[in-house]
Amino acid sequence: MAYNPDKPMEDRITDIGPPHFEQFYPQVIKDNKGKWLYHEMIQPGVMVHVSESGAECYTVRVGAARLISIELIREMCDIADAHADGCMRFTTRNNLEYMLDSKDKVQPLLDDLASRGNKFPVGGTGACISNCVHTQGWIHCHTPATDASGVVKACMDELFDYFTTMTLPAKVKLALACCLNMCGAVHCSDIAILGVHRKPPMIDHDAISGLCELPLAIASCPLGAVKPAKATNAAGEEIKSVQVNADRCMFCGNCYTMCPAMPLADPDGDGIAILVGGKVSNTRSNPTFSKMVIPFLPNTPPRWPETVDAIKNIVEVYAKDANQYERIGEWCERIGWEMFFEKTGIPFTIKSIDDYRLAYDTWRTTTNFKFTSHVK
Amino acid sequence: MAYNPDKPMEDRITDIGPPHFEQFYPQVIKDNKGKWLYHEMIQPGVMVHVSESGAECYTVRVGAARLISIELIREMCDIADAHADGCMRFTTRNNLEYMLDSKDKVQPLLDDLASRGNKFPVGGTGACISNCVHTQGWIHCHTPATDASGVVKACMDELFDYFTTMTLPAKVKLALACCLNMCGAVHCSDIAILGVHRKPPMIDHDAISGLCELPLAIASCPLGAVKPAKATNAAGEEIKSVQVNADRCMFCGNCYTMCPAMPLADPDGDGIAILVGGKVSNTRSNPTFSKMVIPFLPNTPPRWPETVDAIKNIVEVYAKDANQYERIGEWCERIGWEMFFEKTGIPFTIKSIDDYRLAYDTWRTTTNFKFTSHVK
Amino acid sequence: MPKHDTPLLDELESGPWPSFVTDIKRQAEQSPECWDILGQLELSFVDKITHWKHGGIVGVFGYGGGIVGRYSDKPKEFPGVAHFHTVRLNQPSSKFYNSAKLRAICDLWEKYGSGMTNMHGSTGDLVLLGTTTANLEPLFYDLTHDLNQDLGGSGSNLRTPACCLGTARCEYSCYDTASLCHHLTMHYQDEIHRPAFPYKFKFKMSGCPNDCVASIARSDFSVIGTWRDDIRINQAEVAKYISGENKPNGGAKTDATAFDMEKDVLALCPTGCMRMKGDELQIDNKNCTRCMHCLNMMPKACRPGLVKGASILCGAKAPILDGAQMATLTIPFIEINPDNDYEEIIEVIESIWDWWMEVGKNRERVGETIQRVGLPTFIKVLGLDPIPQHVKIPRENPYVFWTSEEVPGGFDRDVREFRAKHAQ
Amino acid sequence: MPKHDTPLLDELESGPWPSFVTDIKRQAEQSPECWDILGQLELSFVDKITHWKHGGIVGVFGYGGGIVGRYSDKPKEFPGVAHFHTVRLNQPSSKFYNSAKLRAICDLWEKYGSGMTNMHGSTGDLVLLGTTTANLEPLFYDLTHDLNQDLGGSGSNLRTPACCLGTARCEYSCYDTASLCHHLTMHYQDEIHRPAFPYKFKFKMSGCPNDCVASIARSDFSVIGTWRDDIRINQAEVAKYISGENKPNGGAKTDATAFDMEKDVLALCPTGCMRMKGDELQIDNKNCTRCMHCLNMMPKACRPGLVKGASILCGAKAPILDGAQMATLTIPFIEINPDNDYEEIIEVIESIWDWWMEVGKNRERVGETIQRVGLPTFIKVLGLDPIPQHVKIPRENPYVFWTSEEVPGGFDRDVREFRAKHAQ
């Protein structure tokens, strides 16, 4: 029985939700759920969880591109069948995890994975750089200011040793979002790669009439830069349209989201901003937002060398300078942001000074500062 | 030669500024200015500054009401002549200071001061409660929500022992401002006593026409609660006036400052709010604003017992609980504000939750909190 | 064989990290439209700009979400991706699968789509990337009938809830995140599939304050496990950390210097509520904020207490438009009770929705609504007592609102009476 | 003998703190109008409300400030205070006096006023409290001719500058606050006496970051002494603190527990840049923020460096209207050079004024103007390089402004060219 276009509503099934998770649990998880006592990393990418019952669950974590084919998924299934009773899961950072009920099964799995070229790198645990959370970019979205998968591949290639080792001061969480919508929720990452536009939207007077509700387009701008205006379209008709006050635009793209006739993407205008020092966990210090330290780097496919170098530099300086168990943001707070710029050699620009809402709270209202080369 | 009303401009002198300070320096200050090596408190209210030259300057600090008569000033002068070569100064907290060039002169001065009743209390140094900075109140201003001198007298009487001793964890800076204009700059005090209105302005339609520029009155309201309106005055004429949207009013009084026909003071509406934990110094921690912990206490002349008790309670809990050298605000930050309310027993009210601008930054955006009796 | 030259993309086939380019090429052998994916992406690499049109509204009948429409702006050059819609499958909680299920999904997608996926989307869905409008209904039919599973959310509705591992494989978890996540997902199928909200709304659940699903940063309704009694300390294991027998931080740092209780734990405890009395570790629990650091450093020695539950935080979101918001602590501690179908949680959710659906503006996230009306109003709406835990600090400005009822004599006064006492 | 019964005020005659009531009564024997001060204040104590009318504009010819007009709203009952204007005398820097000067002022005020004063006003003036309009010109004449001193500020002008003790009697002072304060006061007499600003503007100068004149909290232009080389350490004195011979914190706490270098100093150093190497105190000065704590704790052992100057911070103010503002670090380090009449400082002041007088709105403090236009603009206006010292943290939102010049190709684009590449 299959879908019948003539009777679309015939025995239609809806609202059944996702499959229940439990059916996919490996036996050792079923048996020990809620009984776990502690965990330990055996080696990068491999950890054991030990249950009150004495049972052990060995987890092998495998890096994945996130943008993956069903062929690759099938291969993942083959591996699961061969080593893990067909069970597996994906992490919140898009890594693949196999869970084994005995230590003996670990090495064979590792060997198998290793035998398959660079498709299944093991790592991403502990004081490492795990997988880079990211979004669609040029592969699927309409508003990106940069690509996602390409940039991430370029970065992870360069940072690969940090994925397979656990020698950083603490976890470093990398994320990319290809526009200010920040689908990657990069706004609280140790290092955030953010696609940014830098040119105000164009107005397509030939298309706007059918396409956009002008009041919504006008209301969409947080800075009131979009105003009603008359214009003449290709057909020579005078139409109701909008205009943009470029001086007030900060390129958030919200108008384009609301009105397809206001594209702002541009080969030279678009690029990448780097934000650092965010964290999500409540561990030690409170969750914090990432701060913009590099306002713009150009889009340079296929390997975005400027972006890769900038990130590598930050990671290396942090690795050398921070205390152990100290996240990047905690390190910056301790040494002071002036020292972050001093030590990384990243030029401080006026773009890093907040001038949006709540900005005053970010100004330095004390005489407590350190003398760096910035102070003439 | 005196002022001649018929020739007001005759040999008029202007713009000569204040007398030069140097002529008033005691000799020991003249000689050692810029050479001071260190200071030490000899006893509460008495300290010595020692110069590179070996010279010593003994300072005796005397509390004053600030609102003082020329008779009292003359008496201060007599004392200065008798003990301090006629020199004296006033501190930034309105205390009087005599400076002596030798230790032998200290005791005679102290004895003299002590012999004059309660007019010249010695103290206000070190880990104490020094003089309470304050403003005009009912003695001279037009916008107060409480009195100044009366409240301060009541508080200082009760806190007097803290003025004459140095046993608090650290300095406690007390300040009073009789309205939100905060002339006392109480907004960064360890403990701030703030006069607050709680009733929206009345509109005196009989007076407004001559008295106020309506556009200024309307523009004066930060919350746009003042709107143009027609009204009928006593003479029965319809006039241009304003009206106030009471729901939007937070009683700042700015409209009254701009328009005398909008009085808001009221015997029952007015009273005192208590703010704590502010500091000005950059010492250890950055300067910080005081936080509102008690939104309202009634005006109860002549001795404002509710206010006095509230302050005494805060000081006593702080004295018992804080680490040494820790200011009130530093203590609150360390133990957490929930603990401040727990330990002081001050009821937490919704008024202490910010709902003005920048309010979001004050919300708790972490799971890090302590379980106090507040959590049911 | 390749349909387009992709010299730039080809450069991404080298390097140690798995190459999505190599992967797409491999898939292309089966699903030729993948050549056009590569072709168009190569063009974007050359042009440094996307070649997708502004999304179009497509979907399956009766649902307002689950599909994101997408069309190429170069359909002639790349017919294989002229239509390239996304299908969001609601993932199983914590993203556990077995090979049978994944193979079934692969077969389904081989039949109806490009063969490319995102495992997983940022919200949590299993994302199938690229199909045509015509394929949507048949795909949905097979999905529900043969795979018996369903779509996830998109649009102004409840988005697909997501959670961390929780008790399934984590010793820190203070409640069963997967069960709560699944229950709410099932309970709110209608809200997921049929947009009725001012804007999107997201649930995320983490089992402890480490917050491995980043709920505090990106969910309108964040449920984070915690406990309210004392941390369980195993002094014998404490000794083993000190002796070096136990690896600090669960061995998460291979080059960690020898464990130093003072430096690595006590000094980093944000509240300073820990101390060693001789070789006994003591925690002044009433001053502990359950930040997890000591548990993370000594998983064998420190465990959450026994009186477990969760904190509820509301209103996190990305920066568009007023700047990003972290979730705000709304209910410090709530019981997580499967036996009454999480009644307490449901109650909170629905009082938030009832209010937000009434006062929320179009495209206004609940966090933005809270900002607009103020936290005090939100607290009142939920019928909660205002408590200091709601704020980092009490207000610094003196601008307090009072109502006429709160003030003796009320607001109404006669200015002429006033003038009688106070000459103008 | 008393003119009015003052039962409430009389209660304020008891108690250890000096009683302003007793004092006013004493003055009343000489200046009968003081009875009316007491009478009206008693009435306010009864009515719980002020009995002063909204200020009136009075002053001396040619000046726009220095006098605050005040009238009683019960002139018949209290004729002695029917007029009760305030006269603000510009205090000598750091408020040093001798008896001759104060006696002269007392005599002047006995002649022309109520005999009551504020020693001193919050801004710093010597405030004479209560006189009549008729008395203003004669008082001013005698003040300038016989006492040869001048009024302070009020209104939308430069307010009377004020400073801490500075080098006169403080070992911490990094510059001569009194000399700078006096110089600026003299240099800007016109700005003090003749309102030409959008709103009030205040200078305050402290010799070190302890900020004893609270300049960072309440001055539009705050000059706070600091140094840029190393803290001078006297190791011999350090030893005496450790041995207990020296009193910690200059003996400011009589019940201080025995000095504990680790607990009382090192642990409280906000940057953790101090350590003991054996019995040598070491400071990593490049990480020191000069917070003063160690100097305050060990005045004999730690002194400011030798390369002294000041930080300039701008824009502090009370809450009206947008909430209080702390001064913002604008120039981290500037030389204080009397030899060139403080040229560098004057230059900064005037570039701020030139800009503020042009763009500042009526009744907008410079701090509010900075908030309105943004700190980046203010930094540009002053021709300063933006540096990390200007901020606590870099921006958290991604909303950066760019100009057409900054972006290759500029802002102007042809949408039809765009459409040629990207089908709608």
Ligand code: SRM
């Ligand atoms: C598998 C995963 C949960 C899941 O449901 O998928 C997970 C699993 C664990 N996390 Fe996590 N975390 C996972 C994402 C996160 C995230 C979210 C994220 O990465 O976007 C966070 C918050 C990130 C942040 O703070 O910015 C997170 C913050 C932590 C922390 C706090 C670290 C800190 O010091 O701030 C710990 C505790 C620790 O590592 O000591 C922790 C600890 C752990 C433990 C040790 C918990 C346990 O006992 O099993 C698990 C292994 C840690 C490891 O991999 O090093 N997990 N963990 C996620 C793996 C992602 C990946 O593939 O790399």
Ligand code: SRM
């Ligand atoms: C006389 C005076 C300056 C003046 O020009 O008049 C002054 C004088 C001294 N101050 Fe101050 N301070 C004076 C007002 C202030 C103020 C402003 C205020 O009180 O409104 C502050 C900032 C207040 C704040 O932070 O909220 C102030 C914060 C300090 C500090 C920092 C204390 C802290 O830990 O935060 C120190 C250092 C210390 O006390 O260890 C200090 C230290 C000192 C020293 C020890 C400086 C020295 O070596 O001589 C002086 C004696 C301290 C004492 O009295 O305990 N002075 N001091 C002021 C006396 C006011 C009074 O009569 O009580």
Ligand code: SRM
């Ligand atoms: C597919 C996905 C990115 C990915 O590659 O994983 C995604 C893709 C889009 N998001 Fe998103 N968002 C995705 C997770 C998120 C997240 C992360 C999360 O949910 O945890 C966020 C930040 C958290 C939040 O909700 O604030 C996010 C914040 C946004 C926003 C900004 C919303 C806001 O209130 O700030 C927009 C703009 C909008 O809604 O118009 C947006 C809009 C979009 C649109 C629909 C583009 C648009 O302007 O309409 C994107 C469609 C891309 C495409 O063609 O495929 N997306 N979006 C994620 C959903 C997959 C899934 O269901 O699992």
Ligand code: SRM
């Ligand atoms: C006399 C004095 C209070 C005192 O008892 O010491 C005072 C008294 C008045 N202040 Fe003030 N201010 C006084 C120092 C201050 C200070 C403290 C300071 O200067 O360090 C502040 C806070 C710091 C600041 O400037 O922000 C202050 C902030 C205000 C404000 C709010 C200004 C603002 O921008 O927030 C107003 C309202 C206004 O300007 O209309 C104000 C207005 C007033 C008026 C003129 C009332 C009015 O609404 O017009 C008061 C006249 C009272 C009277 O009848 O005597 N006064 N005023 C102080 C001046 C004496 C002197 O010259 O030494």
Ligand code: SF4
């Ligand atoms: S971040 Fe922007 S561009 Fe990237 S997927 Fe989300 S909405 Fe699209």
Ligand code: SF4
């Ligand atoms: S991009 Fe953003 S700021 Fe610019 S016009 Fe569009 S909505 Fe306004």
Ligand code: SF4
């Ligand atoms: S604080 Fe308000 S009431 Fe008090 S003196 Fe200043 S302006 Fe007047």
Ligand code: SF4
């Ligand atoms: S008191 Fe303040 S808030 Fe109320 S109406 Fe007047 S100006 Fe507006």
Ligand code: SF4
């Ligand atoms: S959030 Fe806590 S419970 Fe969930 S996986 Fe992470 S550490 Fe474990």
Ligand code: SF4
């Ligand atoms: S959980 Fe955090 S706050 Fe609590 S004791 Fe451990 S480290 Fe300290």
Ligand code: SF4
């Ligand atoms: S501010 Fe510094 S220099 Fe001035 S008196 Fe206070 S401690 Fe001394």
Ligand code: SF4
């Ligand atoms: S001045 Fe402050 S920061 Fe510098 S060493 Fe001393 S205590 Fe540390």
